[in-house]
Amino acid sequence: MASTAAAAEPPMEEQVITEFFAKSLHIILESRSPYESSRNFTRPSPPSSPLSGSQPRDRWFNLALRDCPAALENFDLWRQSNLEPLVIDIVLLCRDSTSNSSAGSGNIIERWVIQYETHRSGGGNGNGSKNNGRKSRNSSAEDHSLYRTTYQGSTILLRSLHLVVRLLPAYSLFRELNSSGRICPLSLSHKISSFVEPFTRAEDAEMKHYAFAPIETLFGRLSLSVSYVPVLEVMAASEPTSPMPTEIIKDYVGSPTTDFLKKFNSLPSVGIAPACAAMTRRHSWSIEHGAGASMSPSPSPTNSEPRGSPHPNIPLRVSLKTCSHPQNASSSGQKKYTPFEECYPSPPLSPSPSHSPSTSYPRNPLFRYESAPVIIPKSGGGGSGLPLSPCSKGKHQFSPHNDNLAPSPDDNSNARKDLVRFGELEKDKTLQKVLSYSKYDLGYFHGLKLSRTSSKLFIMDELDEQELAFAREDRDTIIDQLNRVDITDRGEQRMNQDAGGSSTRSPAAAIGALVRLLKTAPSLREGLQSDAAPVVPQEPSSVQKVVTEEHGNTTSSSAKARTAADALEELKKYREIKESLLNRGKSQLGDTELGETHTDGEP
């Protein structure tokens, strides 16, 4: 529109050329100028109806882009002529004086040159003369055909530009700078001019060049080229936020393929299991909010984090709190724990052995919660032995550390997951579960003998008589709960007692307790629902200790092999679970609070 020298082009062609310049500028700056990225931009209109909500400029070349006002606001005004080249320099600015070569101006890492050249003066090349010939014949049909070709060519070229802009190394840098919240000494800037300032010889030698195939117009040609620095060394210094080779974790806790879940699904006592967990949660919660019953005022998870390790009791509480989270979510204490919940670092029961060796979570401070309980083992006599349960080794679903993990916050998360799943399946699948359960644990149902635990964590013959008894009792409780949810408290109590006993006896016993906790955790809610005034459990503390011990060991071991991507995935899962639990827990709020107040008297 502003062009004067290219007046020979028909107005339509003129318009195409002008819009081509504008669109090119838009595309380039969208992926080079901070905060103008379309990456995270979600359009209001669904992609299936691309025409809806499109702006006038989107229709040019059928390429809908995000608004890029900074670049285009006055484009039509400051563009003097289409004959002027449009030169866009992408400049890397270093606030750090050390790496600044050309004082203050930064380094040009990309130069885009968009140019329209006419054939008029020379009339030289074949195309020009051909076009002139056509022009002389004044054939509007041919002109229109050429216009169509020009427009189509521009459309394709702009798509290529859109892609190339993302393939060049500066794009990674751009994303890096745009995505990282931290203050970075580097920044990208751009300079738009209408003349090509020659590079120095050194700069030129450093750069690579790429020229797109030009587009023939009626009286000239449109060309687009880029010079770029092929390797941006600055990128090496930046923290790698680029996608690591992501691998699907098939065995993570929530995965349907996980055996652990399978076990839960097969549990006959969908509603039962939570009873015990409910108690421990209540208990821990009471520690937090109770009238200073026994222990030192337990810090909220957030508070305890920095000093979690030095005091054995604190970690214990932390883990308990984690366990109690679901309940807290439904109670007033919910907010405090929210951040904590999201910290669950990993699928606790992931079978992959690679997770075991680590001793602490890398980097992420949030994970310290998990590791804090590690110290606790002292409190429980059998703590040291717990992590290495003898039989778990051979089992795929539960590696030793996995067993230990069970009662930990992770365990809790598992329980919650199960809870969610149970909630979905509860109504119609209970029977199926019972049946499938029997497939795994024949002994339990018939009360004859325990060849395996339901979780397949370990072989039962490694358990002593008492443990077996406990297990049976546990089963009984579970079955009872299936039928009568209201009696769960008694069952809980019994189970807790058992668990307390087992914690001091042998690692296997502790594991048994953990397993039971796992199973019982989900049904907490049911227990809460049914009993408004639950019996105060007297011996849960030992169970809790066991839990924390094992938890500590397992979490630390499983942490190492995890990547940030894994953790992110898990966090998402946990968040979903948390939300579902929160929703479900709201209705039970009153009941849970009542129950919690009773548990204050923990030793």
Added chain:
Amino acid sequence: MNCETCQLKELELEPREIKDVLRCILHTIFFHRTLSLVRPKDVDCDFFEITYVQCGLPELEKEVDEKIDQFVAWIEKHPNRSSQVCLSFFDEKSKHPSWFSNKTERIYWEQWFINLHVISPKRHGKSHSSKALTNIGGQALEESSSRRAALESSIHEVLFQIINFANEKKDHIPAIPDRIFNHEISIPSSPDSMFGWNTDVLRRVLNSGHPYSL
């Protein structure tokens, strides 16, 4: 109308990378040949540090994914060999019936051949032993990362090949429709036909009068 063909550079890749690579390439071609209004959608490759652009058409994404799944299934049955995926664009015209064509005839105006050599995941190189050793050591990891880096650079080359071809050869493209051009994605499907091409494809090739340049 002549049919332009583009043979893309062969990529040597592992089965698990097929999806990533084929998505990237197919969508890049579609992006360059979908001249109706699109809202570009950036997509990051899973295995490579490459961002490509999709048209933002869910139906197309679904179609591509389905075809890729079929191809992956075929590859599982025919490991360690070179194979081809062909993306063809055509016009459909109702024409005079000939002795073995239907009422409508497909006039192919462009074909893209994506050449892949799927290698055994355990050991790269053209290993024919089915019992490849499981490499867990650091050396294997190093090899695999260097192999992936090489593949990434090859994908870059292929993408630029697409860009160059798409911009250089465009006179044959029909008028811009208000939707995506007619197209088909052909994958090898039958072991008994030449190069795995199924007879359906061969028949269409014969019909269209554009022999595949194999």
